[in-house]
Amino acid sequence: MSTESTFNPEIETYARFPIRADHGKGVFLYDESGKEYIDLYGGHCVTILGHSPESVTKAISDQASKLIFYSNVVHSTIREEAASLLSSLSPFPKSKVFYCNSGTEANENAIKIAWQVTGKHHIIAIKGSFHGRTLASISATDSAKMHKTLTSERPTVHFADANDFESISALFAEFPIGAVILEPIQSMNGMYVIPQESLIFLRDLCDSNNALLIFDEVQTGVGRTGTFSYSEGVGVYPDVITMAKSLASGIPIGALITPESIATHIKQGDLGTTFGGGMVAMAAHKATLEEIVSGDLMTHATELFAYASQRSEALNIKIHGKGCLIGLELPFDTKDIRAQLLEKGFITGSSNVASIMRLMPPINTPIEIFKQFFDTLEILLSNKSH
Numbered sequence: 001m002s003t004e005s006t007f008n009p010e011i012e013t014y015a016r017f018p019i020r021a022d023h024g025k026g027v028f029l030y031d032e033s034g035k036e037y038i039d040l041y042g043g044h045c046v047t048i049l050g051h052s053p054e055s056v057t058k059a060i061s062d063q064a065s066k067l068i069f070y071s072n073v074v075h076s077t078i079r080e081e082a083a084s085l086l087s088s089l090s091p092f093p094k095s096k097v098f099y100c101n102s103g104t105e106a107n108e109n110a111i112k113i114a115w116q117v118t119g120k121h122h123i124i125a126i127k128g129s130f131h132g133r134t135l136a137s138i139s140a141t142d143s144a145k146m147h148k149t150l151t152s153e154r155p156t157v158h159f160a161d162a163n164d165f166e167s168i169s170a171l172f173a174e175f176p177i178g179a180v181i182l183e184p185i186q187s188m189n190g191m192y193v194i195p196q197e198s199l200i201f202l203r204d205l206c207d208s209n210n211a212l213l214i215f216d217e218v219q220t221g222v223g224r225t226g227t228f229s230y231s232e233g234v235g236v237y238p239d240v241i242t243m244a245k246s247l248a249s250g251i252p253i254g255a256l257i258t259p260e261s262i263a264t265h266i267k268q269g270d271l272g273t274t275f276g277g278g279m280v281a282m283a284a285h286k287a288t289l290e291e292i293v294s295g296d297l298m299t300h301a302t303e304l305f306a307y308a309s310q311r312s313e314a315l316n317i318k319i320h321g322k323g324c325l326i327g328l329e330l331p332f333d334t335k336d337i338r339a340q341l342l343e344k345g346f347i348t349g350s351s352n353v354a355s356i357m358r359l360m361p362p363i364n365t366p367i368e369i370f371k372q373f374f375d376t377l378e379i380l381l382s383n384k385s386h
């Protein structure tokens with residue numbers, strides 16, 4: 001259906017790919033005319049098993065015909081099973097889980113818990129950050145453009161350079177810092193990987209100042225970077241982990257994960273949401289986690305990155321990220337080459353760094369697909385230099 005001259009009832013949000021999505025299978029997305037795309041944008045970093053994975057669609061449909069929804073005011077076996085699985089995959093010895101509906105909501109609640117546990121209302125966030133669009137999360141997002149509409153009535157956030165230990169220490173000395181929130185890999189900031197030394201430094205500083213360290217693993221989590229939580233791979237453990245996007249293969253979900261020692265501070269009534277933990281979401285979530293584990297897909301994510309690194313090196317492209325969160329840095333703005341890749345059927349993502357394009361493909365993407373992508377990129381780059 002053409003929308004050119006007709007009224008569009010949707011409020012504008014994102015700039016859109018020139019694609020009218022119709023159906024998908026695995027890494028492939030098809031538009032209404034049947035044109036096939038290789039979706040390395042991963043449906044906005046969500047489709048960790050590819051589009052409409054069979055085990056998940058079956059779990060959704062079985063659950064939907066049984067009971068679509070009831071909130072947390074009732075007990076639910078599917079919710080208990082999903083939460084047990086998530087807890088067992090999470091890095092804390094006894095992880096407790098709160099389910100909500102999105103990444104920003106998980107972060108919002110993480111910040112709220114930090115205030116509650118520490119009694120301190122200042123936060124440190126990292127320059128280049130993106131944590132979502134609700135009040136606390138947007139305040140912790142380093143974007144003047146996104147802050148334009150905010151008043152001063154919002155959380156007090158101090159933005160710090162993750163590598164500037166002196167100024168971070170000075171912030172702790174000057175302000176009652178209750179939390180440090182960070183994305184271990186800043187996806188929108190060109191897949192910038194926060195160095196391990198910075199994470200260790202922040203961990204120590206939070207410990208000695210009664211502040212909570214929050215890892216926003218909305219993108220790095222759920223096995224995408226080779227371990228279920230990024231923290232395991234880097235050996236630095238936060239107090240709260242937030243996840244969303246990939247947790248249920250596309251059914252809206254967010255999760256806040258924290259050890260029992262912190263969860264004991266949270267009393268009944270402190271957290272809540274109508275839809276979080278609903279049965280269909282839980283069925284999709286459980287099936288997604290099961291397939292990640294049974295398919296040993298976290299290992300495959302690491303293999304995909306190794307292949308991408310080797311091809312990038314051969315093409316003189318600087319690669320950023322880990323696992324299936326990949327930033328490819330070219331010596332020029334990637335806009336044109338991404339448009340050419342799209343014409344050839346490859347969907348890729350931009351970032352806030354013009355020279356870095358992002359790939360967030362499913363972690364079960366066959367290596368052969370990466371080969372096709374890099375072969376195509378190689379041809380496009382050589383055409384450009386001639």
Ligand SMILES: Cc1ncc(COP(=O)(O)O)c(C=O)c1O
Nearest residue numbers: 102103104130131132183218219
């Ligand atoms: C790192 C990170 N945190 C938080 C969010 C917000 O998640 P949501 O859009 O589900 O609210 C995003 C979304 O892109 C994200 O990438």
